[in-house]
Every structure is written in structure tokens, then in C-alpha cells.
Amino acid sequence: MNKILIIFGTRPEAIKMAPIVLGFKNDPAFDVKVCVTAQHREMLDQVLEFFNIEPEFDLDIMQTSQSLHSLTARLLEGVKVVLDEYQPDYVFVHGDTTTSMAASLAAFYSSIKICHIEAGLRTYNIYSPFPEEINRRVTGLLANYHFAPTSTAEKYLVREGVNPSNIIITGNTVIDALLSSVERIKNGYSNEEILSLEEMIVVGKKIILVTGHRRENHGEGFRNICDALSSLAERDDVQIIYPVHLNPKVKDVVYERLSNRENIKLIEPLSYASFIWLMNESYLILTDSGGVQEEAPSLGKPVLVMRDTTERPEAVEAGTVLLVGTNMDEILSKCNKLLSDEKFYGSMSQLNNPYGDGHATERVIHFMKNNMHLDKTPNNLVGKSK
Ligand code: UD1
Ligand code: UDP
Numbered sequence: 534m535n536k537i538l539i540i541f542g543t544r545p546e547a548i549k550m551a552p553i554v555l556g557f558k559n560d561p562a563f564d565v566k567v568c569v570t571a572q573h574r575e576m577l578d579q580v581l582e583f584f585n586i587e588p589e590f591d592l593d594i595m596q597t598s599q600s601l602h603s604l605t606a607r608l609l610e611g612v613k614v615v616l617d618e619y620q621p622d623y624v625f626v627h628g629d630t631t632t633s634m635a636a637s638l639a640a641f642y643s644s645i646k647i648c649h650i651e652a653g654l655r656t657y658n659i660y661s662p663f664p665e666e667i668n669r670r671v672t673g674l675l676a677n678y679h680f681a682p683t684s685t686a687e688k689y690l691v692r693e694g695v696n697p698s699n700i701i702i703t704g705n706t707v708i709d710a711l712l713s714s715v716e717r718i719k720n721g722y723s724n725e726e727i728l729s730l731e732e733m734i735v736v737g738k739k740i741i742l743v744t745g746h747r748r749e750n751h752g753e754g755f756r757n758i759c760d761a762l763s764s765l766a767e768r769d770d771v772q773i774i775y776p777v778h779l780n781p782k783v784k785d786v787v788y789e790r791l792s793n794r795e796n797i798k799l800i801e802p803l804s805y806a807s808f809i810w811l812m813n814e815s816y817l818i819l820t821d822s823g824g825v826q827e828e829a830p831s832l833g834k835p836v837l838v839m840r841d842t843t844e845r846p847e848a849v850e851a852g853t854v855l856l857v858g859t860n861m862d863e864i865l866s867k868c869n870k871l872l873s874d875e876k877f878y879g880s881m882s883q884l885n886n887p888y889g890d891g892h893a894t895e896r897v898i899h900f901m902k903n904n905m906h907l908d909k910t911p912n913n914l915v916g917k918s919k
Pocket of ligand 2: 744746776802804805808809821825828
């Protein structure tokens with residue numbers, strides 16, 4: 534039986550890999566194990582709990598204020614031990630984190646085939662997102678199979694010389710996770726956090742939901758974002774709710790500048806289900822997150838992205854996402870426009886998601902079932918990228 538090892542370490546990877554884990558584990562054709570690097574800890578664990586995933590391997594790697602260098606070194610060493618023990622035929626990684634890049638490199642050094650979920654996103658600017666653009670390109674260089682969420686991602690991979698028969702357009706698994714979770718919430722799922730959010734929300738005010746963590750925004754970018762939020766909070770028709778990322782480089786600035794402000798609630802990162810619930814209650818979303826940009830169009834919520842570049846141009850083209858950077862005036866002017874201009878708000882809040890239809894996982898599993906035998910034939914070229 535083919536042995537598959539699914540490796541991830543951060544909150545967004547866990548959310549986007551959860552449907553893949555559950556799909557493979559439900560299929561008797563595969564022997565599947567999960568390795569969490571725990572590049573994140575609390576923010577990862579809440580996702581594992583919600584999806585009821587119990588990893589067979591947990592590297593428990595996170596350290597407070599970890600540097601990219603020591604993180605990468607510990608990941609390479611840690612993943613090697615798991616590869617030696619389980620000896621998988623295939624390693625699955627996701628997206629653009631340092632966990633994905635280092636796990637791919639470790640698998641490559643061990644001559645194990647690599648399957649890359651959410652492959653092919655690009656800005657072609659190595660400093661934005663940093664270090665994710667390079668993490669994703671390195672992973673793509675090492676991968677044997679590239680599961681691209683959109684035709685734009687496929688186009689980039691082909692242009693870079695990847696064999697088209699090794700690229701599979703699947704849609705993004707973030708939509709698989711979202712739709713199944715929305716359904717669970719509709720069917721009565723609740724938790725303490727949702728109950729306390731219900732109490733926190735001020736009836737009659739428009740909720741502006743904020744998240745942010747990007748390394749290229751640390752420092753000046755976050756100071757500008759805080760100043761914009763501070764100014765926005767002077768409006769008495771809004772309530773800003775901001776689940777603050779646990780990275781001290783984010784948390785320290787945000788709490789220092791925005792604590793005890795009228796109309797601003799700073800809270801701990803929410804569990805995934807609570808966050809979806811709150812997105813649904815929001816009027817608009819202000820974020821630099823990749824995953825949130827992909828989720829919001831399914832809920833019909835306008836998103837202002839506090840970045841200058843995006844590797845996710847599809848929703849920008851569809852008109853539901855707008856790049857505003859970290860310039861205070863630009864953030865304020867677009868928020869104010871969305872709050873006062875109904876036509877503008879209407880144009881950005883259509884229910885239309887270019888990132889997927891909720892069936893990405895099925896496409897991944899279908900491809901693996903139908904193509905893995907080719908990897909066993911001698912001198913095959915199928916497993917090679919180029
Ligand atoms: C990481 C990823 C980024 C991804 C983001 C999602 C890299 C280099 N960065 O960025 O691509 O978009 O996750 O959120 O792979 N921390 C905690 N508890 C947690 C999580 C983080 O305390 O559960 C704190 C720790 O002090 C940790 C720090 O946050 O050292 C930074 O975590 P790290 O994973 O290095 O970077 P992120 O900014 O979270
Ligand atoms: N999310 C969450 N709790 C929060 C904020 C976000 O569970 O308090 C989820 C959100 O639904 C999305 C993912 O985390 O699926 C995005 O993660 P993040 O912004 O940390 O990373 P990125 O997507 O930018 O890599």
C-alpha cells in the first residue's frame with residue numbers, strides 16, 4: 534500500500550490540509566500518517582481539535598520569537614527523523630511556509646516524492662510576501678506533483694518549465710474546509726467563544742474584522758495600520774474586532790497602540806469555527822492574510838488587503854478584494870467609502886468565489902489513485918517535474 538506522510542505546521546496549513554488528511558484517511562487505498570512540525574502551537578492545536586485530527590508525529594518545534602534560520606534548521610533535522618522512521622512513498626506539503634519549504638527539502642534529500650498543495654502562486658517579488666514567495670518557489674522546484682488552485686497558478690508553473698502533466702488544477706482546499714465548517718455551524722455547532730462574541734457585539738454597529746501578521750509589515754507597516762484603526766474607531770457606527778496574531782512582533786505593537794480604545798476590541802486569536810462565525814457577522818474585513826482573502830468571497834464580505842502585492846489576484850480581478858497597502862490614508866479612505874457608499878459596498882460583496890468549489894480534495898485523491906502506479910514503472914518520467 535502506498536505510504537503518504539502529510540506534513541504541516543502553522544494555522545493556515547492545518548486548515549487547508551485538514552480536508553486532505555480526512556479524505557486520505559477515509560480511503561483504504563492509502564496508508565496515511567500526519568506529521569505536525571508545530572511551527573505554531575496554540576494556533577495549530579485549535580485547528581487539529583476542531584477537525585479531530587490526531588497527528589502520529591509532533592515535532593513540537595515552536596519557540597518564542599523564533600528566527601527563520603533556527604526554525605529552518607530545526608525543521609530539517611526534525612523532519613528527517615520522521616522520514617527515516619516511517620519511510621513514506623509520498624510527502625504532502627502545503628503552500629509557502631518555512632515548514633513546507635524545509636519539509637520538501639528534507640524529503641528531496643531522502644529521495645521521497647513531493648506533492649505540493651496550493652502550488653504555483655506568485656508575486657515574482659522575493660521580498661513580498663517575505664519569505665513566502667521564495668518558500669513557495671523552492672517547494673515548487675522540488676515537487677513532483679503540483680496541485681494548483683487556479684488556472685493562473687497553473688500558467689505560472691508551465692511558464693517556469695514544469696511538465697503540464699504533473700500540474701493538476703483542483704481549486705483551493707480552503708474552500709473545502711470552509712464549506713464543511715459553515716455547514717457544521719449551520720447544523721448547531723457552537724462553542725464558548727462564539728457565545729462570548731455574541732455578547733461582545735454591539736447591536737446596530739458595523740463590525741470591522743481585522744487580522745494581520747505579515748513579516749514585511751512588521752515595524753512601520755503595523756504602526757500605520759494601528760494609526761488607521763485608531764482613527765477609524767472615532768466613528769460611532771463601527772466596532773472593530775481584532776483577534777491579534779501571537780507573534781510578539783505583531784502583538785506587542787498592537788496592544789501598545791490600541792489597548793483600551795473606544796470601539797476597538799483586541800482579542801486572542803479565535804478558533805477556526807469562531808473566526809468563520811465572526812467573518813459572517815462582519816460588515817467588512819481588513820487583513821493581510823492569504824487565507825482570509827480566499828474565504829471572504831464565499832461569505833460575500835468585502836476585503837481590504839493591507840499589502841502592496843498579492844499572489845492571489847483572482848478575487849481582486851473579480852472585484853471583491855482591494856489592495857490598500859499599509860498607508861494610513863488609503864486604508865481610511867477605502868474603509869470610509871465602504872461604510873458610506875452602498876453601491877461600492879454592493880459591488881464588493883458579491884457571493885462569488887474564484888478559488889474553489891469545495892471539491893479540491895476529491896480531485897487530489899482521484900489524481901493520486903490514478904497516477905501513483907506510474908511512479909512504480911522503471912525509468913518513468915511522470916514523477917519528474919521537468
Ligand atoms: C507563519 C508563516 C507564514 C504564515 C503564518 C500564518 C513562515 C516563515 N511564516 O508566520 O507564512 O502566513 O505563519 O499565521 O513560515 N506564536 C505563538 N503561538 C502560536 C503561533 C505563533 O506564540 O501558536 C508566536 C511565537 O513567538 C513564534 C512567532 O509567533 O515564534 C512567529 O511564528 P512563525 O511561525 O515563525 O511566524 P508567523 O509570523 O506566525
Ligand atoms: N483564522 C483563525 N483564527 C483567527 C484568524 C484567522 O482560525 O483568529 C483562520 C482563517 O479563517 C484562515 C486562516 O486562519 O483560514 C488564515 O491564517 P493566517 O492569516 O494566520 O495565515 P495566512 O493565510 O496569511 O498564511
